[in-house]
Amino acid sequence: MGVNGLASWFEANRDGLLIGIAVAAALVAAMLILREFGRSWVRRDPEGWGWRSVIGRVFAKTSLVFMVLAAADVVATYGGLPHKIERLLDIAFVIAFALQGAVWGRELILGLIGRRVAVESGSGALGNAMAIIRLLVSVTLFAIALILILDNLGVNVTALVAGLGVGGIAIGLAAQGIFADLFAALSILFDQPFKKGDTIRYDNSTGTVERIGLKTTRLRSITGEQLIMANTKLLEREIHNMAMTKARRVTLYLAVAGEASAKSIDAVAAAAEAAVSAQKGCKLVRCALSGAGGGGLAFDLVYDDATRDSDKLAADRAAILRALIEVLQGHKLQLARASDQPPAPLPF
Numbered sequence: 001m002g003v004n005g006l007a008s009w010f011e012a013n014r015d016g017l018l019i020g021i022a023v024a025a026a027l028v029a030a031m032l033i034l035r036e037f038g039r040s041w042v043r044r045d046p047e048g049w050g051w052r053s054v055i056g057r058v059f060a061k062t063s064l065v066f067m068v069l070a071a072a073d074v075v076a077t078y079g080g081l082p083h084k085i086e087r088l089l090d091i092a093f094v095i096a097f098a099l100q101g102a103v104w105g106r107e108l109i110l111g112l113i114g115r116r117v118a119v120e121s122g123s124g125a126l127g128n129a130m131a132i133i134r135l136l137v138s139v140t141l142f143a144i145a146l147i148l149i150l151d152n153l154g155v156n157v158t159a160l161v162a163g164l165g166v167g168g169i170a171i172g173l174a175a176q177g178i179f180a181d182l183f184a185a186l187s188i189l190f191d192q193p194f195k196k197g198d199t200i201r202y203d204n205s206t207g208t209v210e211r212i213g214l215k216t217t218r219l220r221s222i223t224g225e226q227l228i229m230a231n232t233k234l235l236e237r238e239i240h241n242m243a244m245t246k247a248r249r250v251t252l253y254l255a256v257a258g259e260a261s262a263k264s265i266d267a268v269a270a271a272a273e274a275a276v277s278a279q280k281g282c283k284l285v286r287c288a289l290s291g292a293g294g295g296g297l298a299f300d301l302v303y304d305d306a307t308r309d310s311d312k313l314a315a316d317r318a319a320i321l322r323a324l325i326e327v328l329q330g331h332k333l334q335l336a337r338a339s340d341q342p343p344a345p346l347p348f
Contacts (some may be wrong), residue, residue: 020078024071031070054111061107066100069093087327094152098145103312105141110134116189133182157170182217184231188212193235199310202234206242222272222310247304248313249285255337256328257296263290267331271299275323279316281306310348 038059041052073093076086092120098313113133123336143164151157189212194200199208207219208228219227244250256268283304291298305316325335 008053017075017079020075023078024074027074028067028071031062031067034059038062049111049115051115054108054115058104058107061101061103063096063100063103067098069096079097091153095149098148101140102138102141102145106134106137109137109141113155113186115191117248134185180232181230184235185214188217188231189233193239194241194243198241199257199308201240201242202229202237231324242310243308245308247283247306248308249302249304250313250317251340252301252317253290253337253339253342254299254301254324254335255296256299258328258331260292260297266331267333268297268299268328271327271331272299273322274327276301276303278304278323281317282316282320 038056038061042060045053048093062333064171069092076089081089110133130295136151147161150160188194194209196209196212199206205219205227207221209217210220210226211218212231217228220331221227248306254268256264258264269274269287273284276282278285284307285302285304287299287301289297290300294322303320307313307316321338323337324338328335
């Protein structure tokens with residue numbers, strides 16, 4: 001195409017070219033502004049995982065090459081370029097868009113996972129898993145991008161997809177233990193049967209969650225030792241999350257030695273109500289007579305304690321029993337037994 005031909009082509013497509021250039025310039029300007037906003041959000045909180053930081057990381061990963069090719073494709077669409085040039089620009093844009101989409105998707109997925117890790121488990125939890133998660137997400141998204149690119153280039157991707165499927169199955173079988181632990185950790189993280197700091201009970205063990213790792217969850221038992229449980233095994237069990245209780249219901253089985261009379265029954269009930277009410281967060285449910293004999297009385301003392309702290313729960317129980325003993329002594333009654341286990345036949 002000579003100079004005259006180029007001038008004639010420009011004259012014929014001038015309006016379309018001008019519109020395309022204007023649209024392309026606006027598109028590039030918008031993407032540059034969004035990228036700068038994203039970078040500024042990340043700079044303000046480089047280690048943060050708030051929504052602004054997550055979206056900022058996505059915007060900040062917008063490539064200049066993608067912007068240029070997007071602008072060129074817009075100009076080609078409006079400007080009526082020769083078919084071969086337009087086709088070449090289309091192919092270049094498809095490649096750039098697929099790769100850019102994979103980068104955006106990776107940053108968004110990793111941001112969502114990182115946000116949940118930071119919010120629910122602390123900044124150090126699952127840190128060793130993030131490298132594996134990043135690798136899995138990257139391989140998956142860029143494999144999808146490659147398939148989309150080849151499909152748009154006219155390549156038959158059916159055999160490739162089948163091959164990737166067979167390869168994925170082989171890798172999955174070879175590393176099923178690793179993947180099982182990884183997905184169990186992610187299940188704990190996202191489904192939230194418990195989180196760091198919660199007190200949980202499973203089987204005959206009770207402890208406070210200290211760390212949720214890639215393979216195991218570590219708990220500190222109420223007796224002080226550390227409990228280590230595989231995530232996959234832990235999820236197979238029935239878990240009681242004590243942190244989710246609105247109140248802990250405590251039942252104490254009391255045996256009171258002394259005169260078995262109506263006056264004594266009323267005295268014990270009043271003493272129990274006063275002792276429970278004196279403790280902050282405790283509410284009496286009932287103090288009911290459950291048995292009587294020649295040597296004394298048996299009561300079921302039931303109250304709710306709003307605390308989630310096992311140490312505070314034990315302290316409240318001790319304070320209630322101490323107050324109960326003091327009051328009963330004034331009525332010439334003696335607390336012969338107090339236990340959270342149902343009693344054997346009365347000891348009197």
